[in-house]
Amino acid sequence: MTLIQLPSTRTAPRSQEAPVAGTPALTVSGLSKSYSGRTVLDGVGFSLARGELVAFLGANGSGKSTTLKCVMGLSTPEAGSINLLGTDLSTLGGQALVAARSKAAMVFQKIHLVPRRTALENVCAGGLSRLNGAGSLSPLFFPQSLKEEAMAALDRVGLADRAHERAGRLSGGQQQRVAVARALCQRASVLLADEPVSALDPHAAEQVMALLAELAHTENLAVAAVLHQPDLALRHADRAIGLLRGRIVFDGEIATMTHAVQNELYSPDRAAA
Numbered sequence: 001m002t003l004i005q006l007p008s009t010r011t012a013p014r015s016q017e018a019p020v021a022g023t024p025a026l027t028v029s030g031l032s033k034s035y036s037g038r039t040v041l042d043g044v045g046f047s048l049a050r051g052e053l054v055a056f057l058g059a060n061g062s063g064k065s066t067t068l069k070c071v072m073g074l075s076t077p078e079a080g081s082i083n084l085l086g087t088d089l090s091t092l093g094g095q096a097l098v099a100a101r102s103k104a105a106m107v108f109q110k111i112h113l114v115p116r117r118t119a120l121e122n123v124c125a126g127g128l129s130r131l132n133g134a135g136s137l138s139p140l141f142f143p144q145s146l147k148e149e150a151m152a153a154l155d156r157v158g159l160a161d162r163a164h165e166r167a168g169r170l171s172g173g174q175q176q177r178v179a180v181a182r183a184l185c186q187r188a189s190v191l192l193a194d195e196p197v198s199a200l201d202p203h204a205a206e207q208v209m210a211l212l213a214e215l216a217h218t219e220n221l222a223v224a225a226v227l228h229q230p231d232l233a234l235r236h237a238d239r240a241i242g243l244l245r246g247r248i249v250f251d252g253e254i255a256t257m258t259h260a261v262q263n264e265l266y267s268p269d270r271a272a273a
């Protein structure tokens, strides 16, 4: 079966505060990457618009994480271009590149919080890069304005009442929401979530996915989430991108992701490298 690439025609809902839904936030083209001569990304290209949640689907090893890592600079592609909020990242270096990339934040399956620090302190850490050295990793020196912004971010993810609890004492789902709040405190416009719910129970997974969709729709974030559960994508995402052996073979509105498409993505004989 041949999968058809469908352009997204969805019009994202508008937020009163940020009337920019639908404008491109991230455009990736021709991304290629190999490890030890083995191609793992082969001309990957896609766009993320503000105001949408896009699910990245595909079998193990199809290249989902590597794609997101290339965008974040955690992996270096051999070819391709990455345009983030109108800036071609290949034209930048040093601090300018760091500053441009700070507009994108990543959330991981393994939640990287400092367990001994409070939820609030962990969220504050998201804003430290903006302080140009004026801030300190010590919570004693977090500026009041940063603490207020972090508290607002925690409120946004429904955890204001747990702000002063050690992160390590929160449940997995709550910790993931703290990680999302940290990204908000970073003031990221693009949120890349690599298997954000794989370690969570079904209820917590639904909560985190609902939160990601809500943030996309109300804050006009561009959100991509790597998922292993097509049903979660069907319930929460606006669009799906399907990878098969390092190539995008599906890109379309979520309603068009039929069983046939899912079978194609996950069919063992097709997915095997």
Ligand SMILES: Nc1ncnc2c1ncn2[C@@H]1O[C@H](COP(=O)(O)OP(=O)(O)OP(=O)(O)O)[C@@H](O)[C@H]1O
Pocket (backbone or CB within 6 Å): 035, 040, 058, 059, 060, 061, 062, 063, 064, 065, 066, 067
């Ligand atoms: N650092 C690395 N060194 C060598 N090979 C790697 C490295 N990172 C990823 N790969 C390989 O690249 C391919 C794509 O991996 P990637 O993690 O992007 O896939 P994925 O679709 O996210 O898979 P999964 O769903 O299992 O997380 C895999 O074959 C993987 O083994």
